[in-house]
Amino acid sequence: MASTDTLLIYGSYGYTGDLVVQRALGAESGPGAATPEEADGAGESAGVGGIDAEVVLAGRTPERLEEQAVEYDCPARAFTLEHSGAVERNLEGVDAVLNCAGPFVRTADPLVDACLATGTDYLDITGEIDVFESLATRDAEAEGAGATLLPGVGFDVVPTDCLAAHLADALPDATRLAVGFQAAGSVSPGTLRTAVESIGEGGAVRREGRITGVPADYRTPEIDFGRGPTRAVTIPWGDVATAYRSTGVPNVEVYAAVPDRAIGVLRATDRLAPLLAREWVRGALSAIVDRTVIGPDPEERERGAAYVWGEITDGEATYEARLTTPEPYALTALTAVESARRALAGDAPDGYRTPSTAFGADYVTEFAGVERADARPVDAPTALSVGERADGAGDQ
Template sequence: MAADFLLYGSYGYTGRLIAERARAQGLTPLLAGRDAGALAAQAAELGMPHRAFALDDAAALDAALRETRVVLHAAGPFSRTARPMVDACLRTGVHYLDITGELGVFEMVAALDGKARAAGVMMMPGAGFDVVPSDCLAAHLKRRLPSATSLTLAFQAIGGASRGTLTTMAENAGEGGAVRRGGRIVRVPAAYRSMQVDFGRGPVTVTTIPWGDVSTAFHSTGIPDVEVYTRVPARQVRLLRATRRLGWLMGSAPVQGLMKRAIRRGPPGPTPEQRERGASLLWGRVEDADGRRAVTRLRTPEGYTLTARTAVEAVRRVRAGEAPAGFQTPSRAYGADWITEFEGVEREDVE
C-alpha cells in the first residue's frame, strides 16, 4: 500500500489522533517508530503500512523517507528527537513537519533555514496546537498594528495533558523561563511575571512560560519584544518559583526518574469525552512606541483535537505543492487567517 506521508511516533497519544484524522481525510500515513510490536498492532487496526526503526539508524531512516515527500514527526521530547529527523530530511529532500512546542527546537530549525532553502525543503515545526493558533494570532495582531514593538500572548487550555507533554515538561523543569527582548531570546526565572487576562469569561491570572512562540512570533512578525503566558494554578506557580533555587535538583537523575514514573502511571491523555468538552482560549495584545495597542481573542477546539486537524491539513497542503522552501512558521507559510479555516475556531477583535 502506497503511503502519502511518514508519521513517526504514530502510536503515541497524539500520533494516534493524527493517524485517525488522516484516515478520515483520505490520507494513508506510513506508520513509523521504534516499537515494532506497537506499530504492528496499530497498522493492523487501521489497515495502514508500517516501518519500525530508531532515529539513530540513519540508513533505515533515509530508506523510509525516500518512500515519501513529507514527514510529520510526532515523537517527543523533540529536544532529543527532532535533529536526527531534520538532518535526514535535508539529506533526502523530504519536507519536514512536527508538532513540537519546544523553544529550542524552533530556534534549531530556524538556524538551518539556509540549508533547507538550498535543499528545496520546507521545514515547519509546530504544526499543532503550538504554534498554529498562537502564531496566526500574532500575525493577525501585527496586521492590525503594523507599528507594534511588543507582543504579549496568553492561553488557557481546558482539558488534560498527554504523557508526552508531561514528560517534556518534566525534562525542562528547572531550566527557568524565556522572553524575547530587542529581538533576542533572554533567559528569565521560572514564573517570571504574572498578570490578569480576560479570555472572554472574566479576568484570570496567567504566568509566563518559555513557550514556542517566544521563538516563532518574532520570525513571523518581526516584533522584537515577546512574552507568553498561560493559566497556571497558584500551587503550581509556587512550585515553579521554587525551582529557581532547586533547578539543579529537578534536573537530577533521581528526581527525573521519580517524575517520569509518576507520569507513566497516569492516563495516556484526555479521554474523547474530555477532548469534546475541552477548549483552548487564546488572547493577544500588541503595543507600539506611541502607546497604540490592539487586543484579539481566539477560541479553538481542545488542543490535541486541534493538533490532529492542523497537522493533517499541513500535510495535505505540502502534498498539494504549498511548501515554500526553508524554515517556515504556520502564518508565514499559510497566512494569519489559516487558523480561522478550522471548524470550531472563533476570533474576536476586542480593542
C-alpha cells in the same frame, strides 16, 4: 496532490500521534470530524475528512507499531533515530514526515537531517523553543534541498502564531507582543514527558530580538482570555521563538492561565533547579508519567475548548484580539493533518516556516470550532504594562 504521495507519521502510536493518524485516515470522531456529506467533498472547513495520500505509521517500538498497523490497515516502518543511514533508508519513497514523537529536542534533528538529505518535507507538533531555533538556522539548507521545515503545526503553535501575525497586521510597527492561552483538562503522557525534560530550567522571553532566560514566575498579571480576568504567568512556549520570525516584533512574552496556588510551585522549581536537573530525577518523573497519565478521553476532547489572547503595542497604540478553539489535542489533530496535506500539495514554501508564514495569519480560522474576535484598539496594555522587580521576577 497525487494519490501516490506518502506521509510518514513518526511516533504514530503515542497519544497525540494516534489522534493524528485517525484524522489522516478520516477515522476520527469528535470536533471537526467529517459528516458523510463532508467526506464526499462537500465540507468547507480545513482539516475535514482524511488525507489523499498513503499514510505510513512509524516509530521505534515494533510491537506497538504492529498492533496499530493491524488496527488501521496501514503499512508501518519501525526504526530508531540513532543511525542516519537507517533513518534515510526508511524515508525512501516518503514525500513528507509528520513527527509526533517528543521530546522533540531529541527527535527533530535526526529526522530533519534525513529529510534534507532526501528532499522530504518535515513537519512536527513541537512547542519547544530550542527546536524552533535550531530549525530556523537551517532555512537556507532546506531551500537548497527543496524541502519545507514546518515545526509547531499543533496547538503548539498554530493558534498563538496566527493570532500574533493577525495582531502584527493591525499594528505593523509594534515593538512588544504578548500572547497566551487558557485551557482546562488533562494532558497526554508525551506532553508531560516533554515538560519533565525542561523542569527547573525557568522561563524565557524575547528581549530586543534575543531569547532571554527569566525566573519561572517572571510576570504574573491577570489576563482576560475570554472568560473574565484570571491569573496568568509567563511560560517558555514556542512563540518566544516563532512570533519574532512571524511578526518581526523584537519583544515577546507568552502566558498561560494558572491557579494562584501554582505560582508558589513555580517558584519552588527555581529553588530546586539543581536537583530537578539530575538525570535520575527526570528519569523517575518520566517513569511515573508513563505509568499514570493517559490523556484526555473522547468526551473531554469533544466538550473541551481553549481560549487564546494576544496584545500588541508600539508604545502609543495597543491592540488586542482573541480566539476560541476546540480542545487542544482535538485542534492539534486538525491542524497537523491539514498542514501536512498542504505541504504535500506544494502549498508550503521551501525553507523554514512558521504556521502563519506558511499559510497566513487567517489559517487557524479555517478550522471548524475556531472563532476570532479581530484586533481592536484598547486604552492600555494588560500584560505588557506589568513591570519588573529588582530581582528580575515579575510584579504581581
